[in-house]
Amino acid sequence: MIRFILADLRRFGGGALSVVILIALSVALSVAVTLQERAVRLGSARAAEKFDLLVGAPGSETQLALSAVFLQPAPLPLMSGKVLAKLAADPRVALAAPVGFGDSSFGFPIVGTTTALISALSPQLADGLPFSRLADAVVGADVPLKTGAEVKPMHGSVETGGETHTQIIYRVVGRMAPTRTAWDRAILVPIRAVWGLHGMAGAEAHAHEGETHGDEEPGHAHGQGDEHPAGSEPAGEHGLPAHPEAHGPQDDDEADEHGHVHGHVDADAPLDEHFDAQTPGVPAVLVKPKTIADAYRLRQEYRSETTLAVFPAEVLTRLYATLGDARSLLLAIAVGTQGIVIAAILLVATMHIGARKRQIGALRALGAPMRAVVILVWGELFVLFLAGIGLGGLIGLVTAQLISARLTAATAVHLPVEFAQEDWRLAIGFVVAAAVVSLVPALGALRLSPAAALRS
Amino acid sequence: MLSLEINGLEMRYPGLAAPVLAIDRLQVPAGTRLCITGASGSGKSTFVNAITGLERIRHGSVSWNGTDLTRLSAGGRDAFRARHIGLVMQDFHLFPGLSAFENVVLPVRLARRLTSTEAQRARFLLDVTGIARPQQRIETLSRGEMQRVAVARALLLKPGVIVADEPTASLDSQAGEQVSELLVRLSREERATLIVVTHDPALAARLDRHIRLVAGAIVEDKEGVQAP
Numbered sequence: 001m002i003r004f005i006l007a008d009l010r011r012f013g014g015g016a017l018s019v020v021i022l023i024a025l026s027v028a029l030s031v032a033v034t035l036q037e038r039a040v041r042l043g044s045a046r047a048a049e050k051f052d053l054l055v056g057a058p059g060s061e062t063q064l065a066l067s068a069v070f071l072q073p074a075p076l077p078l079m080s081g082k083v084l085a086k087l088a089a090d091p092r093v094a095l096a097a098p099v100g101f102g103d104s105s106f107g108f109p110i111v112g113t114t115t116a117l118i119s120a121l122s123p124q125l126a127d128g129l130p131f132s133r134l135a136d137a138v139v140g141a142d143v144p145l146k147t148g149a150e151v152k153p154m155h156g157s158v159e160t161g162g163e164t165h166t167q168i169i170y171r172v173v174g175r176m177a178p179t180r181t182a183w184d185r186a187i188l189v190p191i192r193a194v195w196g197l198h199g200m201a202g203a204e205a206h207a208h209e210g211e212t213h214g215d216e217e218p219g220h221a222h223g224q225g226d227e228h229p230a231g232s233e234p235a236g237e238h239g240l241p242a243h244p245e246a247h248g249p250q251d252d253d254e255a256d257e258h259g260h261v262h263g264h265v266d267a268d269a270p271l272d273e274h275f276d277a278q279t280p281g282v283p284a285v286l287v288k289p290k291t292i293a294d295a296y297r298l299r300q301e302y303r304s305e306t307t308l309a310v311f312p313a314e315v316l317t318r319l320y321a322t323l324g325d326a327r328s329l330l331l332a333i334a335v336g337t338q339g340i341v342i343a344a345i346l347l348v349a350t351m352h353i354g355a356r357k358r359q360i361g362a363l364r365a366l367g368a369p370m371r372a373v374v375i376l377v378w379g380e381l382f383v384l385f386l387a388g389i390g391l392g393g394l395i396g397l398v399t400a401q402l403i404s405a406r407l408t409a410a411t412a413v414h415l416p417v418e419f420a421q422e423d424w425r426l427a428i429g430f431v432v433a434a435a436v437v438s439l440v441p442a443l444g445a446l447r448l449s450p451a452a453a454l455r456s
Numbered sequence: 457m458l459s460l461e462i463n464g465l466e467m468r469y470p471g472l473a474a475p476v477l478a479i480d481r482l483q484v485p486a487g488t489r490l491c492i493t494g495a496s497g498s499g500k501s502t503f504v505n506a507i508t509g510l511e512r513i514r515h516g517s518v519s520w521n522g523t524d525l526t527r528l529s530a531g532g533r534d535a536f537r538a539r540h541i542g543l544v545m546q547d548f549h550l551f552p553g554l555s556a557f558e559n560v561v562l563p564v565r566l567a568r569r570l571t572s573t574e575a576q577r578a579r580f581l582l583d584v585t586g587i588a589r590p591q592q593r594i595e596t597l598s599r600g601e602m603q604r605v606a607v608a609r610a611l612l613l614k615p616g617v618i619v620a621d622e623p624t625a626s627l628d629s630q631a632g633e634q635v636s637e638l639l640v641r642l643s644r645e646e647r648a649t650l651i652v653v654t655h656d657p658a659l660a661a662r663l664d665r666h667i668r669l670v671a672g673a674i675v676e677d678k679e680g681v682q683a684p
Binding site for chain 1: 508510531537539543552564565567613
């Protein structure tokens with residue numbers, strides 16, 4: 001039987017192939033949409049796993065989460081450095097790391113932070129050491145810079161017409177192990193270097209003197225916290241202000257033709273990761289609470305007029321709901337396409353049966369039972385459907401993998417393309433639908449009397 | 457071997473006032489080699505369809521060894537035909553893409569599993585009908601060979617009757633001669649009744665009873681081998 005079906009299909013090879021391709025493409029659309037949506041959901045959830053709680057200045061929760069977790073460049077308001085100091089001293093906090101963005105190099109974002117965050121992201125460095133001087137940098141696993149390489153920070157990015165900072169050249173001293181998050185594309189530098197580079201006073205005080213904190217240099221009205229004790233800073237272009245308004249007239253920082261003010265940075269200054277009330281403003285602080293209860297309490301406490309606290313996972317969940325809507329829409333389109341394809345196939349099959357009346361009549365005349373004729377016609381179409389569904393699944397899988405690979409290359413977030421339990425239901429649904437649809441021309445073939453079929 | 461008995465048979469088509477076939481009474485004893493002739497439109501094909509159960513009979517009866525086809529359902533007629541009637545048609549109705557052997561056993565394979573005895577008999581029949589390479593694709597054979605494969609297929613299940621509808625009409629005279637010889641010889645060897653519808657005088661000459669149809673009625677019924 002199967003040999004006869006295959007021999008018959010070979011005779012109509014071109015037609016059979018086009019039917020298979022038609023089915024495959026429509027199935028591939030559904031498969032790719034389903035897999036890709038899941039990949040983005042799983043991948044971003046895994047990327048956010050390491051980030052329990054984010055504290056930032058009031059503003060968009062989504063933007064805060066996207067900027068800190070996925071290092072998406074966007075203007076973020078600054079919050080007072082006091083918050084960082086307070087969080088760092090809080091006994092319920094296992095880790096409180098500032099995250100300062102704004103610069104980039106070779107298209108990779110430069111993130112100012114602390115060695116504690118490096119240990120949290122990559123407990124074992126793949127290579128080298130964490131930074132110990134202000135001009136040291138640790139790169140993410142996907143940044144193609146070797147230890148010892150120089151990193152010239154650029155304000156903003158090339159695309160946004162950024163300019164290169166000249167006061168400091170970072171030197172790569174270590175490389176993190178892959179984290180499969182956006183941080184694999186980040187260049188991590190000491191937060192104080194970022195502050196210093198952007199002329200944020202508090203940093204200079206520490207960087208220059210490397211002495212006990214809280215000291216203020218006359219003429220520097222450092223610490224945005226001092227200026228705006230209860231509020232956030234106006235947003236700089238990329239999280240950090242390009243125009244720190246805290247500079248006094250006797251400030252010796254040079255102002256370039258763009259009106260940018262740059263601070264001095266002593267590249268060899270030792271690392272200082274102690275934060276206090278005079279600490280400059282930061283766009284976000286990553287917090288690892290000690291317990292889940294602490295996490296909820298901290299979030300509650302830091303949801304105030306001056307600060308915003310979010311669980312990135314929660315923000316992502318809200319985004320997924322949107323993603324889910326988009327998927328539903330795409331799937332509806334895919335199902336509509338399948339309907340059209342099925343209608344086209346039924347048309348082709350019915351015409352094909354018409355053309356094969358004689359063959360079917362002859363089979364019956366020669367003694368093939370009706371059920372054999374039904375199975376034959378049904379089987380031929382069903383084989384085409386199965387081939388199409390199989391091929392479509394494959395095309396969908398490969399497509400999703402290609403899309404994921406491209407997205408991963410761009411964002412460093414690993415997007416896993418994988419099948420799940422519910423996919424079997426979808427596959428079985430396809431197969432059952434194919435089996436039922438294939439019956440239509442088969443039952444049509446039954447209506448032919450063999451004699452009438454032979455005469456035609 | 458099957459004997460045929462027809463009583464009060466009348467076949468009509470919608471829209472036609474006169475029946476296309478009307479046979480009041482016909483008996484064909486088992487083992488007869490019967491030839492049916494007639495101009496086109498005389499009802500020959502309808503006769504074949506009626507006696508093989510390909511078409512439903514509304515008036516009269518057609519019995520093979522007492523089995524009345526009119527009492528069988530469409531499926532029952534299919535099953536009876538499959539089991540007892542070997543059909544050979546003008547256009548062969550072989551299936552491209554399959555070998556000669558596969559074509560011979562196809563009707564059986566479509567109904568059930570082929571037994572080894574049947575496979576053996578298929579090879580035997582292909583040998584007898586002079587098909588040298590049973591595994592050769594059917595579409596690469598000559599027309600004469602194709603009809604011989606069709607004869608082998610008709611005989612696979614040792615039918616009680618072979619019904620051949622213009623078996624030589626689409627063959628050249630030499631191939632037609634071979635097929636004619638084969639049909640007559642094998643019907644004798646296989647002990648089957650043979651009913652042939654033909655215009656071919658060479659084939660007709662080999663048969664021992666001749667019926668001529670005109671406008672659906674039997675106008676002549678002669679015994680004995682005719683001169684070509």
